[in-house]
Amino acid sequence: MLSGLFSGFMVGTWLQASVMAVVAGTVGFFVVLRGSSFEAHAIPQGAFTGAAGAALIGASTLVGVGTFSLLGVVAIARWGRRGRHDVVTALCLVTLLGIGSLFLSLSTEYAEQTFSLLFGEPLAVSSSDLLPTALLGAGCITMVIVLFRPLMLSSIAPELAAVRGVSPARVELLFLLAVGVVTTMALPVVGALLVFSLMIGPPATARFVTDRPVWAMAVSGALGLITVWVSITASFWSNWPIGFFVGTFAVVWYVIGRGLARWRTRPSPVVPLGLAALGSR
């Protein structure tokens, strides 16, 4: 039943999905730490429009999604500085999606193709996307490493970060860019609506496994890898959309995380994650 799972045409899928899962888990650590679930949800959902637009004019999905992720990131970061951040995020999201609905109605694509852009299609990975994905992933990880300290500081103690000369607006923009990169890599595989589950499920557990941010990021990446591998296998076997499995996994990780948190708060109060790490430096 699973005989085709590791055949030649699936190699690209496995490679791309693995890179994407690790990067999503790592960036997701900061999504959970900063409380940016809405942005992490809005950027991929808005980027769906890019995929629909690319299908309309016959361009590469990766380019379309990348362009619209960038558009969403810049709009949310620039516009969010004035006005309420959550309102601006919501408005950017629906505006992009509204254009997406226009693209959908103008294109002559089959409903199945739209469905896989929304809910994921592991087989949609083409081998020509492999190199750009690897480069994007490497760039994103490098950015997280370089920005680690300012990101950490501005997430936990924004006032202290401002005193030390870390511009919150710039950190926010760079952080959202990382979310945009994850979107670009992950959208074709797990679908526009479920990318954010990869960024909040694994870290929800990881932050309760260890207090040290670097370890938490590693655990989060590993859990992301498990999520994606099992989801691809299950989707391949059952023929059900991969998004269903990714969304369910997020619930599993969250419940485990809540359980761990309760278990750990019993003996002694938990030191807020990250503060302990900063204190030890």
Next chain:
Amino acid sequence: MSILHAIFQPGLFSNSSVQDAAIVGAVVALVCAPVGVFTVVRGQSFAGHAFADITATGGSAAFLLGVSPLLGFVVMALAGASATELLGTERQRGRDLATGVVLGAGLGLSALLLYLTTTTQSTTGAAVTVLFGSIFAVSTSTLPLVIGFGVSALFLVGLVYRPLLLSSINPDLASAQGLGHRAVGLIYMVSLALSVALSALTIGAILSTALLIGPAATALRLAKSPGRAIACAALIGVAATWAGIVLAYDSYNWPPAQQGWPVSFFVVSLVLAAYLLAQLTGRRARQGQAQ
């Protein structure tokens, strides 16, 4: 005269699906105005958007079972609201994470339901209909339901209007006065769920946030008092939906495909245009004061 004729094309007012759409659109905009204003003031846009997305699960289930999509939207929005409330933590960050997890589960489930719909039935457009809406397809028999849910939501908001206003503007004071803080929050959640369900029927599950947040955010920039903001939001909402319906009707012979542009696109664009305009005039007014 000819311009008027070009905008309001022949047959617009006598078309029964246009008439139904106009009624549904007006009801939805009127309900979304007060609920949306409270949502923006309380900083609950993410919750509003999440419930809206989750309604897609109900819409998909309704397609699978062959019942009215509105019932699916309402049931699932209420379920999402209760799930978030149950998981709910006091702190904003924890609440956002819980909301996100519930949202992911709902979207995953709707993926499965839509997949099952396409495999067991010969309909293929279910995903687009549920997610991006099709107000012209609302059947006349759904109208009483729409009005019923709309009136219930307005009644609930009216019931707790003053305590809700207090708890939205000053949560600490409201909980100190012991006004049944939790009960007020719960009633607000139910009316939020009802209004996103209605909005999902109009412009689609994942776009319905536009009608909830857009007019309210615009009105809050223009009006000074909550009551005026609600009236202003209702006006903007009704204008955007009606204009969207008229434009969509006009677009039937527009290029490139000659098959009509979606209502949702027009409504969302008009809502955004109103917001940008309000922002612009607001900035100009402030500059004028400074000089």
